[in-house]
Amino acid sequence: MKNINELLGTKYPLIQGGMANIATAELASAVSNAGGLGLIGAGGYDVNWVRTEIRKCKALTDQPFGVNIMLMSPHAKDIAQLVIDEGVKIVTTGAGSPGIYMDAWKQAGIKVIPVVPSVALAIRMERAGADAVVAEGTESGGHIGELTTMALIPQVSSAVSIPVIAAGGIADQRGVLAAFALGAKGVQVGTILLATKECPIHENYKKVILEAKDTDTVVTGRNTGAPVRVIKNKMAVEYLRIAQLGLPLAEMEKLTLGSLRKAVFDGDIDNGSFMAGQISGLIKEVKTVKEVLSDLFDHIDQYKASLEVL
Ligand SMILES: Cc1cc2nc3c(=O)[nH]c(=O)nc-3n(C[C@H](O)[C@H](O)[C@H](O)COP(=O)(O)O)c2cc1C
The missing domain is CATH 3.20.20.70 (Aldolase class I)
Known part of the structure; x- marks a missing residue:
């Protein structure tokens, strides 16, 4: 090999x-x-x-x-x-x-x-x-x-x-x-x-990673067939709540639209999608x-x- x-x-x-x-x-x-x-x-x-x-x-x-x-x-x-x-x-x-x-x-x-x-x-x-x-x-x-x-x-x-x-x-x-x-x-x-x-990400994104614990990631998008692991924040919790209600896809998309960019460029702690893995808790x-x-x-x-x- x-x-x-x-x-x-x-x-x-x-x-x-x-x-x-x-x-x-x-x-x-x-x-x-x-x-x-x-x-x-x-x-x-x-x-x-x-x-x-x-x-x-x-x-x-x-x-x-x-x-x-x-x-x-x-x-x-x-x-x-x-x-x-x-x-x-x-x-x-x-x-x-x-x-x-x-x-x-x-x-x-x-x-x-x-x-x-x-x-x-x-x-x-x-x-x-x-x-x-x-x-x-x-x-x-x-x-x-x-x-x-x-x-x-x-x-x-x-x-x-x-x-x-x-x-x-x-x-x-x-x-x-x-x-x-x-x-x-x-x-x-x-x-x-x-x-x-x-x-090249917003300093808040780095801070979110440094502060994350082992249990701080969740998976959004399972209901749409496109699961994504992100840090649990206001947006992720709201997404999961709506997903449980079985609301139409359009409602979910309203929430996630541009959310990665909000995390990467704006450092928007509440509304950003801070994609990160379970190992975040090890990174200090x-x-x-x-x-x-x-x-x-x-x-x-x-x-x-x-x-x-x-
Ligand atoms: C913020 C973020 C964005 C990612 N975007 C992509 C992507 O666009 N394409 C891709 O193939 N993998 C993407 N991945 C997965 C990584 O390429 C890599 O396989 C993964 O991060 C490895 O696991 P780890 O996060 O535990 O190190 C992304 C991962 C992170 C953390």
Whole structure:
């Protein structure tokens, strides 16, 4: 099996999650410069925004970086072509199957790494030609599946022969080692990178993460089939209340419209959607991206050797 650092062209076996509205060239280049794989999160942005960020990122780092494409975006097709035109080396995909783009990406020499929430989708992605998969547990921040990282990673690792990258609930060396023990060859992190100096989110967002306890996230959107893990605030509680009443979708959408932007750009504590994972409770200070990556991997062998197991 191919070494994941070789596949990604990185020092550390780490991918930064492609967080919509947050994973700009600023964050992606900081991660790539620190030895991980930075990603530009295309989210719902159009091709012009993504092109600008790709070009900014090229100016800010000479290390490899990638683009995360949300396949349900109306701009997905154009962005799929853009990554070819701009010579992007790695693409990760969310919210569906990238099958229709696979041939063109492979011909362009792009490494394709879909994010999957289940064994079935991992197998489908391997058959479609994926170079690796990110298997993402329900502990993660943002859009999530049902299975926990603990149950998902070993099952996906046993089911496919391409490398598996674990995501969800990883924020220190214990998490990294656990992921490796479960069969992963690398990790993808999102929540811990929110609490970094380089992360371009409102200071209130960082404060919310630092203050969160283990039980402070909830899942909205289960009723609409698009579950999202967020920090429990006024908006999330109100959303869950309305969801229980079975009100029409339009009512729910009124509440959530633009709510991620309210969190990211305005730091609106009450009305923002502060997407974050269950591991938020472990995060107690804002560090540089370089410090985060170093803390996750440097001297990990010493930590491993110090573990008292059985
Ligand atoms: C604020 C936030 C936004 C996210 N947005 C996206 C996204 O647009 N596309 C995607 O593939 N994953 C997204 N994710 C998931 C991350 O890419 C990553 O897999 C996840 O954060 C890993 O779990 P962790 O939060 O426990 O570290 C998001 C996560 C967070 C915290």
